[in-house]
Amino acid sequence: MESFIIEAKGVTYVSGKVPPPSASRTGAKDISYERGRFRYLDSHFGGTDFLGQEVVWQDEIPVWAMNYYGRILDAERFDGGRAGTVIKQALTALYQEKRFLGGFTYLHPLGEYVDQSVGDYRSFLGIERIRMGERVVYQLDYQGGLIKP
Template sequence: MKSLEQFIVEAKGGTYMAGKTAAEIPSRLGAKDIAYENGQYRYLDSYYGGTDFVGQEAIWHKGTPVWAMNYYGRIVDATRFDGEKAGIVIKQALLALYQEKRFLGGFAYRHPLGEYIDETAGDYRSFTGIERILVDGALAYRLDYHGGLIIP
């Protein structure tokens, strides 16, 4: 299972952090898909929306689904923050997190545009979490997520 956890971090870093764009032909009508493969693992992030969005990340091993995460994020205070700023803060924060070879656990990152805070309960096998950005101490962005192993 350690290889799965390592692949999750690798796939997240290899897609979102690498600035990959959504595939031309999505797996679901109206979705934006970003895929990554390495060896016997395949990762797909499929989402809807922009500033406010919902999606699912999934991983297959040898063609069998083994892990997934669902998420919903939104700008809470559009008068002080927007999707472009959120993207900048999140990208920098996640780059720092993935460099630690992990994607879960308590994590905070200060950026000139806002303070990124991630709180998680559990580990890659079963988890829930909240990702937030505070601007001048006030909530400006929030993402809720949960996921874990898929056992056939």
């Protein structure tokens, strides 16, 4: 399942896949992916400041989920477009390592991406930040893990 999660993350948001006009909930932006017995949905609300959830179903049963809340902390020095550029490149590099958790740093001309987490795909808690010098200009908090009946 972990390999499917990484694969799905790599071919949805970071690949630039555009959400279709219809969504699962009013005001949401949904990006989905399916392969074999697995289905993935990343659904979020907002833009510069946003809240979302990722879910994986196996045979139509929800088996894994993650929720997240991200925001720009210094709108005078940084914006959502810059954050998206840094995040997409950093996460692409992370997924190429066949993982989505654990300590990771990525240097980009627009800022330094730093991700810290504890746990593994079964149960985890993490935070991602973008720094410009010593100042944190963006932050996203996330948590998730396996869903059991």
